[in-house]
Amino acid sequence: MAKAVKMADIAKVMGVSTVTVSKALSNQKGVSEELRARIKSKAEEMGYKTASALYRERARMNVSYTFGVIVSDRFLDKYESFYWRMYQEVATAAVQKGCFTMLEVLQAEDEETLVMPKLLHEKKAEGLVIIGRLRQEYLDRLMEQVDIPIIFLDFADRNGTYDAVISNSYFGMYVMTNYLFDMGHKDIGFVGSVFVTDSITDRYFGYVKSLCEHGMEVNKEWVLDDRNPQTGRSDVGFEWKLPAKMPTAFVCNNDVAAAMLVNKLEQEGYRVPQDISVAGYDNYQPPGLCDVRVTTYEVDMQEMAKRTIKNMIRKISGEPYKQGVTIVNGRIIYKDSVRKIL
Template sequence: MYKKKRSITIQDVAQTAGVSVSTVSRVLNGKVDVARETQDRINGVIEELGYTSNLAARSMRSQKKNLIGLIMPDIAYPFAIEVMKGVNRAIAESEFDLLVYTTGDVRKSGRASAEQKYVSLLTHSISDGVIIVAPVVAEFNSDEPIVSIDPVMSNPSYPSVHATNYQGAIDAMEYLFSLGHKHIGYIGGRLELESANRRLLGYQDSLAKAGLPIDQTLIKSGDYTTLSGITCSRQLLEQPNRPTAIFASNDQSAMGVIQVAEEMGLRIPEDLSLIGFDNIPESKYLGLTTVDQFIFEMGYTATQMLIKIINNIPLDDQTYRMQTRLVIRSSCRKIGG
């Protein structure tokens, strides 16, 4: 009589390899936080025993796809890279895998339709939920949960992670005031985003509180790119009464200011003080004083929020506000100092 051979289970692999079932699962899911030696031992046992993991069956049993989607602008942007690092860390600590879609250049006109398309694709057939970075769409038609980072409005219809952009801008301006600066230029970001509007408001309110006029010739509209930082800083620094300091609404814009200042023979900070916003890794090497909005932590926190929602765990709050911190380096100087 034919006797059906017992299938090899993940428990068999764990026992033979001398590790836990969760460690085997992490290796099967491609997690990077398992020691190479342990990975090699587990993979050797898998091959020896002929174990195969039926992911489709597992997904059908649990009614979960064990996949999270990440929709973000072009990954060439430092902000997006740091967000993805945070998301990856949270994914490595979970049972989920990650699928990334990019909507391309932050300035292109078709981003809204691309966001809608990818959200529809991911939430209707592929993933258990989606994280979307700096969306330009206010609402999405989705069957699955969505968490946004730096959304288009302060209180979107879905859970979100924001930095305290307004307070961060005030901290930057008060630091410049403490150094004696009163004639301060500002380079803004993408005005469809809540972050850009809150930073601009912080700049304006700080001037008003200090009893200083809001001079529109000192406010230039950028788009969070180095190129716009170059264009805007040139407009500011070519004025007859150029500013003594510039507050750039992100570090990439500040990098544009550095390029133009060098072209014009202006020294930072001797001739021009400069503050950015983000604290991307490059800012440290440039000696840029900036406002840290803890981008890595934003990605990590958004992923944890989404996983809680997927697992039917209530969130403490629909909106998480990441506290900013002024990081003082060498790009600012006291007037006459």
């Protein structure tokens, strides 16, 4: 049996990258029409089977797809179960479409030494979902080697080149901070290690936008880390540091940070929300982490997962789908951690 032609084989013959071949064959932006035509011609000449052709063959045989899912263990520390929940939603959405998922947790050492996922070597997946941003050097190397459809979930590449599904972190945090102003607060702090993840960065700038529109400046003493900026972990090598002068409210980049902050404030003798209000983000508060139900901005994980699987199937089959970055909105969930002040 002849060996199946891969995108990497075409790329080698054409003297271009696998990413360029992928864009050309899937009609994505970033490739000139002249080069696209030459790549498609060479692919046909070499006997490359397009994703749509493979899909039709599998449909006739009633065979389902298997999607690989990769997440870094940096996002799966003691309390960071948000991405476990995200994966569960992806797996559920896949099953509902007659497909299956295989999860690989990328170890920190492998990410640092650029060891590629086993899912790629074993070639058991027809599509790949990456949950949470990987280190840039690793991501660049991975994209050079991937010859199957790929979608980023909960982050996007800096140039918007690849397909991604994200929550509207910037607008969501803008709305959440506006809510605190509406509740009478003016001195508002932000909790989150700002440049550790894309979502924290986006949420920080949503917070800044709200402050600017209310004529307030950012007080750097009120911008608190919620994890070790070097490792990205909140369970190892991290200690909370509160400012000498406290704001009347904090808005946090996620509910785990909010719950941990509530505990720290209570240890220091503050009451939530009587003395200090705390707002979270995600609407995923691990049970038993704190004794206050945190008001939060809900990330619609179910919708994000559904759109990811829908786009992946259409991407593989060659059907039309929304290319680029898909943004999913959320909503405020009112609970017990914010009080109105005069």
